[in-house]
Amino acid sequence: MNSINQSGWKPEMGNAGDTAPATYTGNKALMLEEALIFEIGTAGTTGVDLADAPQVASRLGNLERHRDIGLPGLSEPETVRHYTRLSRQNYAIDLGFFPLGSCTMKHNPRLNEKVARMAGFADVHPLQPVETVQGAFAVIHELAHWLVTLTGMKAVAMSPKAGAHGELCGILAIRAALTARGDARSVILCPESAHGTNPATAAFAGYAVENIPATSEGRVDLAALKARLGPDVAGVMITNPNTCGLFERDMREISDAVHAAGGYVYCDGANFNAIVGRVRPGDLGVDAMHINLHKTFSTPHGGGGPGSGPVVLSEALAPYAPLPFVDKDKDHYRLVEEETAGEHHGSSFGRMVAFHGQMGMFTRALSYIMSHGADGLRQVAEDAVLNANYILRSLEDVLEAPFAHSGPCMHEALFSDNGLAEGFSTLDIAKGLIDEGYHPMTVYFPLVVHGAMLVEPTETESKATLDQFIGALGRVAERAKAGDPSLKSAPHYAPRRRLDETQAARKPVLVWREPEQAVAAE
Numbered sequence: 001m002n003s004i005n006q007s008g009w010k011p012e013m014g015n016a017g018d019t020a021p022a023t024y025t026g027n028k029a030l031m032l033e034e035a036l037i038f039e040i041g042t043a044g045t046t047g048v049d050l051a052d053a054p055q056v057a058s059r060l061g062n063l064e065r066h067r068d069i070g071l072p073g074l075s076e077p078e079t080v081r082h083y084t085r086l087s088r089q090n091y092a093i094d095l096g097f098f099p100l101g102s103c104t105m106k107h108n109p110r111l112n113e114k115v116a117r118m119a120g121f122a123d124v125h126p127l128q129p130v131e132t133v134q135g136a137f138a139v140i141h142e143l144a145h146w147l148v149t150l151t152g153m154k155a156v157a158m159s160p161k162a163g164a165h166g167e168l169c170g171i172l173a174i175r176a177a178l179t180a181r182g183d184a185r186s187v188i189l190c191p192e193s194a195h196g197t198n199p200a201t202a203a204f205a206g207y208a209v210e211n212i213p214a215t216s217e218g219r220v221d222l223a224a225l226k227a228r229l230g231p232d233v234a235g236v237m238i239t240n241p242n243t244c245g246l247f248e249r250d251m252r253e254i255s256d257a258v259h260a261a262g263g264y265v266y267c268d269g270a271n272f273n274a275i276v277g278r279v280r281p282g283d284l285g286v287d288a289m290h291i292n293l294h295k296t297f298s299t300p301h302g303g304g305g306p307g308s309g310p311v312v313l314s315e316a317l318a319p320y321a322p323l324p325f326v327d328k329d330k331d332h333y334r335l336v337e338e339e340t341a342g343e344h345h346g347s348s349f350g351r352m353v354a355f356h357g358q359m360g361m362f363t364r365a366l367s368y369i370m371s372h373g374a375d376g377l378r379q380v381a382e383d384a385v386l387n388a389n390y391i392l393r394s395l396e397d398v399l400e401a402p403f404a405h406s407g408p409c410m411h412e413a414l415f416s417d418n419g420l421a422e423g424f425s426t427l428d429i430a431k432g433l434i435d436e437g438y439h440p441m442t443v444y445f446p447l448v449v450h451g452a453m454l455v456e457p458t459e460t461e462s463k464a465t466l467d468q469f470i471g472a473l474g475r476v477a478e479r480a481k482a483g484d485p486s487l488k489s490a491p492h493y494a495p496r497r498r499l500d501e502t503q504a505a506r507k508p509v510l511v512w513r514e515p516e517q518a519v520a521a522e
Contacts, residue, residue, distance in 0.1 A: 031495060034085040038072055047075030089495050091439040093300055097465050101412040101442035101454025102195070102243055104273045104295035106461075111371055112298050112364040121363045126355040130334060136359060137333030140326045143366045144310070147291060150377070152282030153312035157321045158357045162307030163270055166290025167201040167237070169311045169322055169352055173288055174235050174264045175205060176320040176349040183262065185234035191220045192448045193242035195268050202237060212236075214448055218244035218403040218414075225254060229261035235287070239268035241275065241410035243446040244403050245388065245454070255285025264288070264317065272296045273458065274385055274411030277378030287314040293358075297365035308361035319347045324356050383459035387466060388413050391455055394470045398477050402449055411458075417451025421483035426451040431498055432476035434491035438469065 026033035058064045074082070091098075098105035116122065124136050144156045157173075160166040171188070178185055188202035191212040199209040210228065213221045220238065236258050240248040248254070255265045267281050267289040273296045281289050293308040294301050301307055313321055324337040335356060372380065385408070392413035396404045399415040417426040430440035430453075442454040455473075457466055479487050489498060 032085045032088070033495075034082065034089075037074070037082055038070060040078060040082060041072035041074040043068060043070045043072060045073035047073060047078065096437065096439075097457070097461055097469055098300070098439055099441040099455045099457065099469065100439070101245075101414070101456040102270060102445070103301070103442065104270070104292070104411070104456060104458060105300040106273075106298075106458035108299050109368060109371070112367040115367040116360050116363040121359060124359055134333055137326050137335070139359075139366055140357060140362055141328055141333060143362050143369070144326070146366070146369050147310055147312055150276060150280070151286075151289065151291070151312045152280030153286075153289070154282075154315040155313045155318035155321055157311045157313065157352075158325065158362070159322055159351075159353050160290065160309040160311055161353065161358060162294070162309045163195075163268075163290055163292045164197045164201060164309075165352070166292075166309030166311045167197060167266070167268065168205060169309075170266045170288030170290060170313075170317075171201055171205045171207070171235075171237075172322070172349050172352075173311075173313060173317045173320040174266065176347065177264065177317055178234055180320070180347060185232055185263070187233050189225065189228060189233060189236040191225075191236075191238055191242070193218060193220065193244050193246075193446060194237055194239045195243060195270060196445070198237040198239065198266075198268055207234060214244070217406040218242070218246050218448075219248055219406070220250065220254060222250045222253060222257075226257050229257060229263065231262065233258075233261060233263045235264035235266055237266045237268065239271065240281075240284075241271045243271075243454070244448070245392075245409040245412040245414050246403060246406055247275070247410050251284040251286075259285065269312075270295060271411055274381055274388075276381050277374060278381045281312070282314065287317050288312070293361045293365040298368040299361060299364050306358060306361065308358040308365070310357075320349050322350060322352045323348045324351070326356070380459050384411050384457070385409075387457040387459060387461055388455075390463075390466055391457055391470060394466075395474060395477075398474045399453070412454055412456035414446075414449060415453040415455070416449050417453070417480075420451075420477075420480045424480040424483065424487065426453055428487045428490065429453065429473070429476050429480055431490040432479065432487050433473065435493050436472040436476065438472060 093105055093108060120135055121139075124133055130137075140158055144158055147156050148154070157169055160169045186208055187210055188199075188207040189210055189212050190199045190202065192214045202209050212225050212228065215221050219242065225236070236254065238248065238251070238254065240251055242248055258265050264287040265285055267284075267286040269281070269289040269291045272289075272291055276296055288311055290309045290311045291297075293299075293310065294306070299306075311321075324335045327334055327336050337351075369377065388411050389408050392401055392404060392409050395401070395413070395415065400418040401414065402416050402418075403409070403414060417424070417429070420428075426443050430443050433440050442456075443452065445452055445454060457469075476487070486492070491498065
């Protein structure tokens with residue numbers, strides 16, 4: 001290691017465009033240069049005095065290690081400082097606006113965190129006797145009631161862990177319903193504007209996936225959908241509001257057509273935040289829909305997660321819901337883990353997870369719902385849509401907005417990179433936004449728009465915050481349209497210069513090398 005200090009930093013690591021001299025430490029004022037943890041400390045030493053471990057026979061068989069893995073020995077201050085320094089280089093929802101489209105990255109109310117950290121919830125264990133977790137069951141049961149009420153559906157499966165897991169739950173329920181009537185259908189239809197996990201889920205469940213095109217408005221081509229329906233179509237997986245940021249106005253007619261053809265309708269509920277309290281998917285003919293609790297009802301996944309994806313089901317699919325489920329008998333709650341007679345779970349397709357649900361997320365979601373109330377949840381949707389339209393109309397003259405002519409958007413504003421100077425693309429705008437202090441919006445998705453930029457402001461952002469973001473994105477876009485060469489090397493002020501993302505994806509370095517070997521390889 002031939003650098004100035006022990007961190008492995010070298011003067012040429014400075015960002016492009018720097019004019020100040022390199023510092024001895026590699027630090028830039030309060031932006032601290034942090035080495036890998038393997039480069040701090042030395043293997044074979046430790047900051048804690050521990051007795052020698054007793055020699056025992058290994059039970060790992062072929063999994064037994066035969067060489068030292070090289071973990072560094074660090075003192076407590078070194079360890080704390082290392083991770084604290086790294087945390088300062090994170091972008092977080094508590095630092096600023098997260099414009100990621102289709103992700104619903106909104107403020108995480110601290111009230112929810114306080115409730116989730118109450119001892120009775122935080123310390124609950126999945127193997128506790130049922131009599132000792134009656135309060136937890138009550139929370140699950142109450143949350144299930146809210147979800148069914150808000151969506152206008154018949155039942156809800158609480159065990160799926162996140163969105164894609166919820167998709168799988170819904171598709172397995174559809175398959176179970178078809179199997180029960182002896183109908184072996186093999187095709188799932190997925191519109192172009194659906195989330196990318198939709199076709200992946202259908203394929204994982206064993207279905208062939210066929211695409212349904214979008215209209216020039218960015219919505220499902222109803223005529224094309226109807227033309228493809230037939231005895232081999234098990235159902236359609238549709239995202240509403242869709243990934244172009246638009247509400248599917250023909251949703252009721254789509255559902256009626258699919259049902260008439262003997263299929264079922266799965267709705268991706270990742271964008272439920274835009275319609276919660278305003279629209280009940282059950283009224284639109286939806287048979288199954290997952291709800292991302294970590295998107296619509298707090299704890300955004302970029303803020304630390306974890307996810308949770310309950311699935312609401314129509315009367316037709318309710319009997320096929322997965323086990324287990326929480327049931328209430330007078331004032332006593334129980335976890336039903338076997339098929340029972342009745343309209344709910346009576347013909348269950350089985351169990352999806354080892355334990356029931358995600359207790360921390362259930363607690364946060366119910367806290368969020370109850371603190372907002374029915375009127376507050378309605379306002380959530382209204383304000384989210386208002387914010388998205390404010391961004392769309394403020395920037396449609398700066399960036400191409402391919403579906404601005406389709407009417408008001410819902411939860412997110414969609415732009416493309418058409419109109420930029422030759423050689424400039426969405427990636428350059430995203431990197432330029434980093435210099436402005438923003439995590440970039442979702443880029444290159446949805447695929448139906450060239451160089452897509454998907455911005456979702458959510459209801460928790462103020463007008464002042466949106467104005468500053470609009471100004472920053474507009475300025476970077478103007479630079480890209482003018483062909484500003486400095487934008488091609490952005491970001492200039494981040495801890496690292498622009499990475500070669502293609503090279504990193506194609507040739508990742510996954511094996512640890514000693515610093516001397518790394519230097520020699522360079």
